Each structure stands twice: as C-alpha cells, then as structure tokens.
Amino acid sequence: MAVFKIEGGHHLSGEVIPQGAKNEALQILCAVLLTDQEVIIHNIPDIRDVNKLIVILKNLGVRIEKLAKGSYSFHSDNLNLAYLEGEQFKQEGSGLRGSIMIVGPLLGRFGKGYIPRPGGDKIGRRRLDTHFEGFIKLGADFRYNKEERFYGVEAPNGLSGTSMLLEEASVTGTANIIMAAVLAKGKTTIYNAACEPYIQQLCKMLIAMGAKIQGVGSNLITIEGVTSLNGCTHRILPDMIEIGSWIGLAAMTQSEITIKNVSWENLGLIPTTFRKLGITLEKRGDDIYVPPHTNGYEVQSFIDGSIMNISDAPWPGFTPDLLSIVLVVATQARGSVLIHQKMFESRLFFVDKLIDMGAKIILCDPHRATIIGHDFKSTLKATTMTSPDIRAGISLLIAALSAKGTSTIHNIEQIDRGYENIDERLRALGAKITRIE
Known part of the structure; x- marks a missing residue:
C-alpha cells in the first residue's frame, strides 16, 4: 500500500x-445501461471508485472508448448478463458501493438485476432497503442469498408504474428507482425523493435520452414510462x-x-x-x-x-x-x-x-x-x-x-x-x- x-x-x-463529480459520475455511468445506443460522457473523474465501475461495465459487455481525458463513449448493445451471477462480479461489485446503481437500469431494461453486498466507506450502517423497497413496489420480486451475501431482483413481465413514499431521501436509492421507473409501464410518482444536483443531472440526462420526468429539483418526481431510450451526450458537474x-x-x-x-x-x-x-x-x-x-x-x-x-x-x-x-x-x-x-x-x-x-x-x-x-x-x-x-x-x-x-x-x-x-x-x-x- x-x-x-x-x-x-x-x-x-x-x-x-x-x-468531475464522483457521486454524479457513479449514477451517470450506470445510466448508460438503459439504452443500446451510444452515450458520450464528458468530465469523468480519473479516480479509483469511478475506474472500478468502468471496469465492471466493460466486463458486463459495454463497449467503451476513451475519446479524450475525461471523455468516454459507451455502447451497451451486447451485454453479458451471465457475468452478474458469476464469481468475478461478486469480487468486483462487493468492493464498490456505487455498483448498487447498476441494478435499477438492468431491472428496467432486462427485467432482472443482481448485486453482491457492496462495500465502500466504513462510516456506519448504510441501508439498502430504500433501493429494494422501491423495486418491489414497481413489481419486482426480491431475493437475498444470506450465505453468499448476494441480492437479486426480477420482473420477468416488466415493471409497472406506481406511487411510493420513500422512507428516507436516499440519493443512490432515488437514482436507482428513477432509472428503473423510466422504462416501467405507466406512471410512477416518487415522494420524498432526493433532489441533490446530481439527481437533477441524472434526470436531465434521462430526459435528453427520451425519458418523461417532471418535478426535477423537487422531492416529488413524476415519471411516465417509455418503451425505450436513445443515446445522448452529457457533461458531469x-x-x-x-x-x-x-x-x-x-x-x-x-x-x-x-x-x-x-x-x-x-x-x-x-x-x-x-x-x-x-x-x-x-x-x-x-x-x-x-x-x-x-x-x-x-x-x-x-x-x-x-x-x-x-x-x-x-x-x-x-x-x-x-x-x-x-x-x-x-x-x-x-x-x-x-x-x-x-x-x-x-x-x-x-x-x-x-x-x-x-x-x-x-x-x-x-x-x-x-x-x-x-x-x-x-x-x-x-x-x-x-x-x-x-x-x-x-x-x-x-x-x-x-x-x-x-x-x-x-x-x-x-x-x-x-x-x-x-x-x-x-x-x-x-x-x-x-x-x-
């Protein structure tokens, strides 16, 4: 060391x-999984947590090209979802708390998402309940393998819009639920949503991709689900x-x-x-x-x-x-x-x-x-x-x-x-x- x-x-x-903002980058990078079209992101910080997530995306099958310092192109058109249930992902995902945010976009687009219990800072208990309770309300089935400390959510028939009140205004929880809901059928309202600038940036990016989101910057987010999203170009704060x-x-x-x-x-x-x-x-x-x-x-x-x-x-x-x-x-x-x-x-x-x-x-x-x-x-x-x-x-x-x-x-x-x-x-x-x- x-x-x-x-x-x-x-x-x-x-x-x-x-x-570039670390906390925004972790959300934005996960959002590239929502479309099979090209997404270009500028001002990505060259730091360990972000670079770990880029490696996870690459191993998941995302085609990544570095365009310049801090600028990358992402194509998520041929993903290997079997990687999510393998030992390699359990090792890589458990070392990065931000990896939890790949679950929402994968659940919304493919009807399933998996994650090992993530790591990160040792600063006390940091619950994941907000994430999974939101997914369950959208219609997903939840499972947890206690021995392997592995979470899974599945919605083989797709997600359906609903109204939910979050127990806590979790930033990553709000981001994860938004990314799942943009491809759900019908209308979703999220009350007590986090409204940090990074959440606002995520919503602006998703709107540029074709998502229908209202209430950006407030704690009441309304989402009208769409069937697919386009590519876009985004710059991180x-x-x-x-x-x-x-x-x-x-x-x-x-x-x-x-x-x-x-x-x-x-x-x-x-x-x-x-x-x-x-x-x-x-x-x-x-x-x-x-x-x-x-x-x-x-x-x-x-x-x-x-x-x-x-x-x-x-x-x-x-x-x-x-x-x-x-x-x-x-x-x-x-x-x-x-x-x-x-x-x-x-x-x-x-x-x-x-x-x-x-x-x-x-x-x-x-x-x-x-x-x-x-x-x-x-x-x-x-x-x-x-x-x-x-x-x-x-x-x-x-x-x-x-x-x-x-x-x-x-x-x-x-x-x-x-x-x-x-x-x-x-x-x-x-x-x-x-x-x-």
Missing part, C-alpha cells in the same frame, strides 16, 4: 480546476465536495487559491457554511477566490450568542461529505463550534488523530464533536496516521499540510477513491508532498 509523506507548514498559491475541500485547505494553510469554474448555482449552502467559520470567499465570475487568511478566521455565533452549530441534512441542507473538512478547519479557527454528524454514526471517529496532533476536540458521542479553535496561536504537530475513509482521509491530509513537521498518512488508496491525482495537484500549488509506493 502507498503512503503520503507531507512536510507541513507551507503556504500554497495558484489555481485549481475541480474534477464539477465536484462540490472537492471544491469544499479546496476551500478548507486554503483557509487551514493560510493560502491564496482560486478554484476555477465551480458552478456556483449548484453549491447550495457550501459557501455559506464556510463563511460561518469566518472564511472569506469571493465570487469572481464562476470562480471562487480564497485570499490568504493571514489574520486567521473567526467563527460566527448565533444571534442569541450561543455556540455555532454546523450539522448535515439532505439537500438543500449541508452535505455530510464536507463535515469532516469543516471539523478540521475549525481546529485553527478563532472561537468554538459544535459539529453534529446526523447521518453516519462512525464518521467522527477519525478525530482521535487530530487530538494526537494537538487539536482541542471533545468527542461528545458518535455524532457530535465540539472544537475549540487554536486561532493559529499554536500549530498542529506532525504525526503518523491512517486514512479510514475518503473524507476523513482528505481531512487528515489538510491537517498534515498545516502541521509543523513531516507527517505520514497510510492507506491513501482511500483518498484516491475520491480525489484525482491529489498529490500532483497539491505540488503544483507548492505543497511538499511525496507518494511512496
């Missing part, structure tokens, strides 16, 4: 172009989580960074939340300019003077994927903040490494942590640590870049799952970081 060696304490400067990571890194290292072409209209509460920590962000066209915070940044308080509380929520609330970044940035703020991670019970356990580095953090319970900022009066100390998941990994990397001394981060494959060539891009800004295989 590779490790990062990071010499911290350096101020960075320059411009960065955010990669910039990754809002990576954009937030660059903002946090700039503030924490007191660096001057411009983040290019961020698609401001799709950032939601991200700029507002960082401003609550006292971080200055300037909108320059479609770019974000973060000036060097040489005098630090001060956490705001609520109107009644109580401690600032930052928590996650489904869109349009603040994304849970950036709470780890906000937490580490708060360690050098002026003031205190309570971080409340509502959605995953294990995502805050990485803070013990920050405490080892000298951060003042009180872990109240698995969901809440109070951070008392140093105001740069004392720096974090370098240490050796291991990346437990994608977002904690990038947070530890930001901490190491601000710390005094040389830190080592193990298990950086976790970071590579979500961030494209992160060490090369950091070196271009002046960071002292080395990848050791």
Whole structure:
C-alpha cells in the first residue's frame, strides 16, 4: 500500500480546476445501461471508485472508448448478463458501493438485476432497503442469498408504474428507482425523493435520452414510462465536495487559491457554511477566490450568542461529505463550534488523530464533536496516521499540510477513491508532498 509523506507548514498559491463529480459520475455511468445506443460522457473523474465501475461495465459487455481525458463513449448493445451471477462480479461489485446503481437500469431494461453486498466507506450502517423497497413496489420480486451475501431482483413481465413514499431521501436509492421507473409501464410518482444536483443531472440526462420526468429539483418526481431510450451526450458537474475541500485547505494553510469554474448555482449552502467559520470567499465570475487568511478566521455565533452549530441534512441542507473538512478547519479557527454528524454514526471517529496532533476536540458521542479553535496561536504537530475513509482521509491530509513537521498518512488508496491525482495537484500549488509506493 502507498503512503503520503507531507512536510507541513507551507503556504500554497495558484489555481485549481475541480474534477468531475464522483457521486454524479457513479449514477451517470450506470445510466448508460438503459439504452443500446451510444452515450458520450464528458468530465469523468480519473479516480479509483469511478475506474472500478468502468471496469465492471466493460466486463458486463459495454463497449467503451476513451475519446479524450475525461471523455468516454459507451455502447451497451451486447451485454453479458451471465457475468452478474458469476464469481468475478461478486469480487468486483462487493468492493464498490456505487455498483448498487447498476441494478435499477438492468431491472428496467432486462427485467432482472443482481448485486453482491457492496462495500465502500466504513462510516456506519448504510441501508439498502430504500433501493429494494422501491423495486418491489414497481413489481419486482426480491431475493437475498444470506450465505453468499448476494441480492437479486426480477420482473420477468416488466415493471409497472406506481406511487411510493420513500422512507428516507436516499440519493443512490432515488437514482436507482428513477432509472428503473423510466422504462416501467405507466406512471410512477416518487415522494420524498432526493433532489441533490446530481439527481437533477441524472434526470436531465434521462430526459435528453427520451425519458418523461417532471418535478426535477423537487422531492416529488413524476415519471411516465417509455418503451425505450436513445443515446445522448452529457457533461458531469464539477465536484462540490472537492471544491469544499479546496476551500478548507486554503483557509487551514493560510493560502491564496482560486478554484476555477465551480458552478456556483449548484453549491447550495457550501459557501455559506464556510463563511460561518469566518472564511472569506469571493465570487469572481464562476470562480471562487480564497485570499490568504493571514489574520486567521473567526467563527460566527448565533444571534442569541450561543455556540455555532454546523450539522448535515439532505439537500438543500449541508452535505455530510464536507463535515469532516469543516471539523478540521475549525481546529485553527478563532472561537468554538459544535459539529453534529446526523447521518453516519462512525464518521467522527477519525478525530482521535487530530487530538494526537494537538487539536482541542471533545468527542461528545458518535455524532457530535465540539472544537475549540487554536486561532493559529499554536500549530498542529506532525504525526503518523491512517486514512479510514475518503473524507476523513482528505481531512487528515489538510491537517498534515498545516502541521509543523513531516507527517505520514497510510492507506491513501482511500483518498484516491475520491480525489484525482491529489498529490500532483497539491505540488503544483507548492505543497511538499511525496507518494511512496
């Protein structure tokens, strides 16, 4: 396994172009299975999770051609569905949680879909019930092989539109159900649907392919099923989580960074939340300019003077994927903040490494942590640590870049799952970081 060696304490400067959105890419790539015609996708990020899914699609029989950096052509006209029940797929699919989203399009188009119990981040229990309950309501039969940890859904007579209320506004669950419903017979309504920009992008792509979808951007999606879909060309949004990571890194290292072409209209509460920590962000066209915070940044308080509380929520609330970044940035703020991670019970356990580095953090319970900022009066100390998941990994990397001394981060494959060539891009800004295989 590779490790990062990071010499911290350096101020960075320059411009960065955010990669394509990981969470959108996983949905969009699965949607190519809905048609036998050519689908061209631009701005695909070159990261481990996305590349794993591309391999799964290729092994499933999708003809894939790389057109340019980040641009691919997909033809799903001669699929090998037997691959789904073989040992190779059980190995490959179980290592990628996003592989669950191939089930919806395969079920809608071919009347059957299979998936091994998927892996992914170890951030707590992440139920798949929303996916399969939606498929069952559309008329599919469900089976689960407990010994082999293998799920299957079948609808030999096709799917039928229905009305459903989702128990939770699951992003991947909503995407999966939408992809199944666009080829179902009749009308489907999905209430309490996730409405993240990535879901909106998926719907826009499906509409371009000939799907009939209304309510895009709301939590009530209405779908009128069609018999087939056409090909299309689609461009993936910039990754809002990576954009937030660059903002946090700039503030924490007191660096001057411009983040290019961020698609401001799709950032939601991200700029507002960082401003609550006292971080200055300037909108320059479609770019974000973060000036060097040489005098630090001060956490705001609520109107009644109580401690600032930052928590996650489904869109349009603040994304849970950036709470780890906000937490580490708060360690050098002026003031205190309570971080409340509502959605995953294990995502805050990485803070013990920050405490080892000298951060003042009180872990109240698995969901809440109070951070008392140093105001740069004392720096974090370098240490050796291991990346437990994608977002904690990038947070530890930001901490190491601000710390005094040389830190080592193990298990950086976790970071590579979500961030494209992160060490090369950091070196271009002046960071002292080395990848050791």
